[in-house]
């Protein structure tokens with residue numbers, strides 16, 4: 312089944328093989344999409360080259376710190392030159408200074424608040440704006456969120472506030488880009504053991520808590536996020552935009 316045959320996509324946020332971005336990229340690639348990848352800084356270059364290289368030697372792999380407008384412009388210039396168009400974009404990027412994810416939210420510094428929102432929320436706006444002119448026959452943008460956007464999750468702190476901004480940005484982008492047949496949605500994933508997740512205080516307790524309390528009595532698997540990522544960019548989701556889709560083994564419905 313080649314749901315995405317002939318589609319061109321770009322993936323932001325692969326750090327290593329545990330990354331949610333990698334699970335979704337694999338699903339998109341298996342469905343026939345041709346993908347470009349970005350990495351932040353030299354440290355991750357090798358990882359991304361090793362993983363994405365498996366998709367063929369000519370896979371586009373480009374540097375991009377999403378807080379840098381010139382790097383974003385360079386990425387989309389290259390993608391435009393090489394692909395000629397774009398159909399899919401995955402935003403799986405987030406960051407907050409570590410001390411902001413440990414103590415009390417009330418102590419969040421102005422700088423930690425700014426950084427968390429710049430990297431984790433504003434970047435979606437910047438990437439969508441740069442991608443839209445290349446989405447000539449419409450497109451689909453997917454961003455990764457978490458339940459801490461909606462409810463208080465201890466330790467998630469400023470990242471929850473940034474995810475709320477990401478989800479609201481998704482709705483406003485969906486409104487602006489809808490007439491261009493570009494859909495914008497979020498996947499709100501249950502906890503997955505990744506590099507970014509390990510920066511959140513008490514993350515192992517979070518995994519145990521979900522296992523005990525989610526209706527399905529387990530945690531979500533990366534390949535399940537890949538499958539949802541594929542669904543959201545496929546024609547099966549053609550009338551879905553501006554939504555936050557919970558992929559968390561049902562945890563979000565629980566009141567107690």
Ligand code: NAP
Nearest residue numbers: 324326330331351376377404405455502503505506507508
């Ligand atoms: P991950 O593998 O660590 O991926 C996070 C990525 O964001 C890394 O590649 C990281 O690069 C990148 N990044 C951070 N700052 C950046 C910047 N300024 N420019 C470009 N890239 C930058 O962790 P993940 O868990 O898969 O995270 C992917 C997304 O899923 C995030 O939005 C996260 O909030 C979301 N999410 C995760 C979970 C979970 O439990 N894991 C649950 C719900 C939602 P560096 O390593 O260089 O910083």
